[in-house]
Amino acid sequence: MSNQNDIVNKGDRNKIYFLIVVIAALLGTNAYLYIKDEKQNERYISISTEKDRLKLEVEKIEVELDKANSLNLVLTGKLQEEQQSARDKIAELKAALQKGTLTQENLVAAQKEVRQLREFVNSYNEQILRLTQENLQLKSQRDSLKQFATAESIKADQLAKKNEELNIKVKTSASLKANNVEITAYRVKSNGKNIAVTRAGSAKKLSVKFNIVPNQLAEKNYHKIYLRIFDPAGNLIADENNMFEADGQEMQYTSSTSISYNDDNTTYTMDWVNPNEFIKGDYSIILYTDGFTMGKASITLR
Structure with a gap:
């Protein structure tokens, strides 16, 4: 067991x-x-x-x-x-x-x-x-150049303006000025003889006589003379095609001629025949040359 x-x-x-x-x-x-x-x-x-x-x-x-x-x-x-x-x-x-x-x-x-x-x-x-x-540097340089260019442009404009003013003064000083400006009205006879008159009814032409003020700066050469005639009503008697520039603007003229300036006290004459009838009243004239006003005068026709 x-x-x-x-x-x-x-x-x-x-x-x-x-x-x-x-x-x-x-x-x-x-x-x-x-x-x-x-x-x-x-x-x-x-x-x-x-x-x-x-x-x-x-x-x-x-x-x-x-x-x-x-x-x-x-x-x-x-x-x-x-x-x-x-x-x-x-x-x-x-x-x-x-x-x-x-x-x-x-x-x-x-x-x-x-x-x-x-x-x-x-x-x-x-x-x-x-x-x-x-880029910032370039922008800064560009802005500086732009400011410089602007300043130089302003200077150039100012200089150009001064030069222009000086040129105007020189031209003004050298421009011809009329002296002893006289206007005579004439009746023209059939034989061509001129008779001085004072009545509008008998007048046929105006004759403008003047001398040149002596100016040594004026150019001794031919100068174009422009004549502007205003009737008693103040209307300019001029052909619309007769244009010239004077005193900084374009204007019409009645008649023109060229004179030879020699600074010798010569007397010059400009004749203008009226294609129409003269009327009673005051006729005024303005003479221009070289872009400036040269002289003024007036005449009374009865």
């Missing part, structure tokens, strides 16, 4: 040991699987977090490029090409980061590309800053 009991107890103990080993193996397997799942979860969370970080970094880089473009700088061809290449790379990265899963290898490659983009943007911003400073 004793031996039989020993055999039974020994068999139970073997079963117990077996169960213990099985339970330990199961516990070990569960522990291994749990740890493995935890590591996988941690790895997934790490990849997801890095993915979000990279997305944020890419968006920041894109914002910096947009900010640089908002400065409206004229970029060189090289900078334009580099910026376009960067934007293409940003679009590729954003598309890759939108995917549901990323391998560790994909993540490492994305991290490298983002670092390269960051380096490019830093260099790009430095070049933009330099261009901005150069």
Whole structure:
């Protein structure tokens, strides 16, 4: 009996040991699987977090490029090409980061590309800053040149105005002035003889005599003399085609002639035959030459 009991107890103990080993193996397997799942979860969370970080970094880089473009700088061809290449790379990265899963290898490659983009943007911003400073300097120089040009233009205008005033003074000083201006009305006989008259009914022409005031500045040469005659009503007697310029304006004249001036106290005469009848009243005349008024006179016809 004793031996039989020993055999039974020994068999139970073997079963117990077996169960213990099985339970330990199961516990070990569960522990291994749990740890493995935890590591996988941690790895997934790490990849997801890095993915979000990279997305944020890419968006920041894109914002910096947009900010640089908002400065409206004229970029060189090289900078334009580099910026376009960067934007293409940003679009590729954003598309890759939108995917549901990323391998560790994909993540490492994305991290490298983002670092390269960051380096490019830093260099790009430095070049933009330099261009901005150069533009400010150019603008400052341009404004200075513009102010200088404006000041010089004002000076030139003032000088031109002074020169013009001086020229007018010189021309005025050199212009001829009439002296002892006299008007005589004449009746013309059939034989051509002129008879001085004072009545309007018998007058046919007016004769204007004058001397020239001595002027050493006046040019000793031929001068064109213009005569304007006004009737008693104040109307100018002139052909509308007879135009000249004097005292800064264009006007009509009644008659004209040329005289040779030699500063020798010569007496000059201008005759005007009235194509119409004279009327009673005062007739006035004005003489012009070299663009200026030369002299005036009047006559009364009864």
